[in-house]
Structures are given as structure tokens and as C-alpha cells.
Amino acid sequence: MEERQIQEFVHRVSNDEALRKEFASDPEGVIMREGFSPRVTQVVMRLLPHLSLGHSLRFSPARWWL
Amino acid sequence: MSNDTQPPVNLFAAQQDVLRERLLFLLATLHPVLRADVVRALEEEGKLLAKPRADAVAVRPDGSWALLTMLVAQHIDPDIDLLCVSSVAIAIECFVCALDLLDDVEDEDQTPSIQVLGVARALNVATALMMLAQQAISSLSQQAVPPGRILSLLDTLQASALNAAAGQHRDLLAEKRSAQELTLEECIEIAASKAGALMRLACRLGALCAEADDVMSEHFSELGELLGIAHQLDNDAHDLYYLLQSETSAVPPTKAENITRSIKTDLVRQKKTLPVVLAARVNSSLQKATAPVDKEEHLRALHEGIITTWGICLLYRERAGDRLRMIEDQRSLAPALRFLLDL
Numbered sequence: 001m002e003e004r005q006i007q008e009f010v011h012r013v014s015n016d017e018a019l020r021k022e023f024a025s026d027p028e029g030v031i032m033r034e035g036f037s038p039r040v041t042q043v044v045m046r047l048l049p050h051l052s053l054g055h056s057l058r059f060s061p062a063r064w065w066l
Numbered sequence: 067m068s069n070d071t072q073p074p075v076n077l078f079a080a081q082q083d084v085l086r087e088r089l090l091f092l093l094a095t096l097h098p099v100l101r102a103d104v105v106r107a108l109e110e111e112g113k114l115l116a117k118p119r120a121d122a123v124a125v126r127p128d129g130s131w132a133l134l135t136m137l138v139a140q141h142i143d144p145d146i147d148l149l150c151v152s153s154v155a156i157a158i159e160c161f162v163c164a165l166d167l168l169d170d171v172e173d174e175d176q177t178p179s180i181q182v183l184g185v186a187r188a189l190n191v192a193t194a195l196m197m198l199a200q201q202a203i204s205s206l207s208q209q210a211v212p213p214g215r216i217l218s219l220l221d222t223l224q225a226s227a228l229n230a231a232a233g234q235h236r237d238l239l240a241e242k243r244s245a246q247e248l249t250l251e252e253c254i255e256i257a258a259s260k261a262g263a264l265m266r267l268a269c270r271l272g273a274l275c276a277e278a279d280d281v282m283s284e285h286f287s288e289l290g291e292l293l294g295i296a297h298q299l300d301n302d303a304h305d306l307y308y309l310l311q312s313e314t315s316a317v318p319p320t321k322a323e324n325i326t327r328s329i330k331t332d333l334v335r336q337k338k339t340l341p342v343v344l345a346a347r348v349n350s351s352l353q354k355a356t357a358p359v360d361k362e363e364h365l366r367a368l369h370e371g372i373i374t375t376w377g378i379c380l381l382y383r384e385r386a387g388d389r390l391r392m393i394e395d396q397r398s399l400a401p402a403l404r405f406l407l408d409l
Binding site: 002003004006007010011014039040042043044046047050051 | 250251254344348366369370373374376377378380381384385388
């Protein structure tokens with residue numbers, strides 16, 4: 001399940017400084033090792049700036065439908 | 067995050083005019099005292115009858131639910147009868163407005179409409195809007211639409227209403243459970259039966275109204291459901307993000323953010339949104355490993371929940387994009403529909 005893959009990956013990157021640094025410096029290598037699908041790859045690449053900044057978040061406003 | 071560029075001109079002006087005219091025609095049948103309150107609800111920000119505001123940060127066009135149904139129908143059949151499609155589109159606008167009012171009452175949100183109407187009148191207006199949604203579709207019989215198609219549209223509306231009610235019920239019951247009890251899957255199921263079901267309905271009604279074949283109807287229905295789930299998760303992530311920002315930052319949110327967010331009471335009511343549930347699970351595992359979780363660790367868990375939720379939101383947008391490509395294998399979307407879908 002792709003949702004679980006994302007949850008588990010974010011958890012590991014958030015709590016493992018070595019993985020976080022590796023992901024920041026070599027995202028393609030980490031993604032290849034993890035064996036992500038193209039869809040999950042797109043997602044984790046969008047998350048990269050947030051994950052590699054540790055816990056600093058920078059959201060831009062979204063258009064709200066709901 | 068979402069593309070927040072605005073169109074240089076109002077891409078939707080022509081459709082909004084048609085929809086407003088049809089809505090006002092439908093409302094004219096109401097008793098004046100009831101009509102005044104129904105109009106008040108339909109003038110809420112983002113609704114079809116919202117008054118233009120000079121200071122508005124136009125995050126979405128007014129009447130976007132009705133526009134979605136109309137533009138999907140026009141994508142499938144560019145020559146579709148405007149009276150027919152506007153009647154169906156008005157139905158979704160009334161239906162969503164009714165659900166919004168009920169949601170505000172259930173969540174004890176003090177929105178402008180609730181402040182003006184009070185709970186009792188708001189509930190009555192919601193009832194009237196539900197009936198108007200059905201009447202809007204029934205009125206197709208005056209336009210020589212075959213009874214079978216009218217029944218199919220009504221059936222779709224009613225099935226969606228029951229699905230949304232079940233989703234809302236699960237959500238209300240979840241408030242009484244601890245966040246650790248809930249799972250990622252349950253949170254997504256609730257989002258699917260609430261926001262997902264509504265956007266699915268808006269797209270499906272448009273497709274049915276335009277007599278799309280089963281495959282295309284299902285593509286649009288799935289596209290709507292996936293986008294609805296994505297928007298719900300986006301909202302949940304942002305709500306918690308802004309709450310944390312307001313509590314941990316000296317920088318206040320912008321005026322527009324204040325307007326949009328300050329009346330939200332979901333978090334105060336301890337709604338078990340996905341980021342909250344995910345954070346609770348992280349906290350739970352921390353508690354098992356160490357002493358009681360300190361505030362810093364709690365904040366880190368919440369941030370992790372927000373990022374994960376946003377990631378899953380992006381996943382649903384990717385899936386919606388896949389459906390969109392299937393739809394566009396037959397015909398490219400018009401700019402207005404593409405902008406509205408925000409993909």
C-alpha cells in the first residue's frame with residue numbers, strides 16, 4: 001500500500017539523521033534503494049525539501065475546496 | 067503544494083451568470099421569509115450567490131461545486147442544453163450548502179451564517195436546501211428529459227447523501243475514541259465518504275447529465291473522489307500546521323488566514339484528523355520506548371503527522387492525475403475545468 005510506504009518512509013527519515021542527510025544529498029540513490037513506484041517517487045521528491053530541513057515546514061497556501 | 071496562481075480573468079463568468087439565474091428562478095418559489103434565509107446561506111464565502119469583496123483573496127471561484135458539475139457536463143457534451151445542465155449543477159450547490167450548514171451546527175462552528183441564522187433556522191434552511199436540490203433535478207421533467215435519466219440523477223444524489231451522512235456519523239463517533247485507536251485506513255475511509263463522496267457526486271452528476279458512457283462516468287467519478295480525499299487531507303494538514311504556527315511562532319498568520327481559519331473548531335473539538343492520528347501513533351511508540359513524551363517530542367510527532375498527511379494528499383493528487391490522463395486520452399480539458407480541478 002503506497003500510503004503505508006509514505007508513512008513509513010517519512011517516519012524513518014524524520015527520526016534517522018543519517019538517512020535524512022543521505023536523502024538530502026542523494027535522493028535518487030535512496031529512492032532506487034527503497035524501490036518506490038513512479039507515483040511514490042513523485043511524492044517523496046515533493047517532500048524532500050521538508051524532510052531534509054528536519055522538522056522545519058514551509059507550506060504555501062493551497063486553494064481550498066472544502 | 068497546490069499551484070496558487072490565479073487566472074488573469076474570470077474564466078467562469080459566463081457559467082456563473084447562467085447558474086445564478088437558474089438558482090434565483092428556483093428560489094423564487096419559496097416563501098419570502100424562508101427565501102431570505104436560504105439566500106443568506108448561499109451568500110456565504112465561496113457559494114454561488116457570494117457578494118464580490120474588494121479585499122477577498124480569491125482562492126476559488128464562487129459556486130465552484132455547481133461549476134464543477136457544469137464544466138464536466140460541457141466537457142462531455144459541449145452543446146449540452148444550458149437549462150438542463152444548470153438545473154443539475156444547482157442541485158449540487160444546494161446540496162453542499164445544506165451539508166455545510168449541518169456540519170457547522172454539528173461542529174459548533176460559528177460561521178457568519180450560523181451567527182446570523184442561529185441553530186434552529188440554520189437547520190431549517192438546510193432542510194429546505196436538501197429539498198431544493200431534489201426539486202432542481204425533478205424540474206428536468208419540464209425540459210423533456212427522459213424520466214429514466216431523472217431517476218438516475220436523483221438516485222445518485224440520494225446515494226451520495228446517505229454515504230456522506232454515514233461518513234459524518236463515523237467522524238462524529240471518532241471524536242469519542244482515542245487517536246491511538248484509529249488507523250490511517252479509517253481516516254482515509256472517512257475522508258472518502260465525506261469529501262471524496264461530494265466531489266465524486268459533483269463530477270458524476272455532470273457526466274450523467276451529459277449522457278457520458280459508463281467508462282467516462284466512472285473516470286470522472288473516480289477523479290472527483292480522489293481529488294476530494296486529497297483536498298480533505300490538505301485541509302487537515304494545513305489546519306494543524308497553522309495551529310502549530312500560531313502556538314509556536316511570534317509571526318501571526320495573515321489576515322486572510324485568520325479569516326479562513328480562526329472559526330475552525332475541528333482541532334479544539336479534538337477531531338481525529340489524519341495528522342493527529344499519525345502523531346498519536348508516533349507518540350505512542352515513543353512512550354513505549356522511553357519515559358513520558360515531552361513537549362518537544364510531541365511537536366516533532368505532530369510535524370511528522372503533517373508531512374505524512376501532506377505526502378498522502380500528494381499521492382491522491384497523483385492518482386487523480388492518472389485518471390485525468392485517461393480522460394484526456396479522448397479530449398483535452400477546457401482551461402476553466404483544468405483550473406477548477408487544480409491539477
